[in-house]
């Protein structure tokens with residue numbers, strides 16, 4: 001058996017026998033993404049980060065070549081979005097327990113490497129705290145986690161400016177970037193008639209304020225940036241840039 005772009009790599013779409021066979025053929029790495037179920041302005045579904053996480057994980061796995069994709073942990077840590085209806089937020093300790101059970105299960109089946117990453121900013125700090133705990137508890141697994149939120153945002157901004165667009169419009173939440181990604185992945189869920197700008201400006205120095213006091217103190221409509229020029233093509237470029245960045249990082253990290 002060989003695995004190419006046509007082969008199934010998402011665990012939840014595979015049969016148990018297919019997974020055993022993949023393991024026998026050295027598919028020993030599993031990508032575990034954490035998403036979010038949180039407000040994304042007037043125009044995007046609350047599953048936006050989770051849809052992006054699903055796609056990033058699949059693209060990363062293809063680029064890594066010997067990796068499968070675990071079901072995205074759909075809700076993440078989103079307390080700072082709770083003032084908007086629909087947001088479902090995990091307490092950090094619950095996320096840790098879920099990650100523990102993912103690792104426990106994957107180790108039991110013989111996987112050797114776990115790549116942890118997040119498509120949502122609010123999960124970065126919890127992952128940073130929990131990754132060393134998981135590394136200690138599962139010595140049979142090589143667990144790596146992507147913790148560079150600034151690096152993540154830099155890739156995002158560079159991809160936007162490479163397209164000749166203003167980086168401030170891609171503020172990082174329900175913005176030009178995320179809206180473009182959803183136009184690429186789930187156009188039927190995007191309310192194009194409800195595009196409106198949110199907070200425009202540098203979010204540098206605002207992240208801790210948003211996490212502490214809630215995103216509503218910075219933006220009344222829940223948008224950081226401006227979605228009005230979003231297109232599916234921009235979304236494709238951003239997803240590919242992020243997936244390339246994450247898979248390059250994972251390759252290096254797993255070899256170290």
Ligand SMILES: [Zn+2]
Nearest residue numbers: 048049173178
């Ligand atoms: Zn988002």
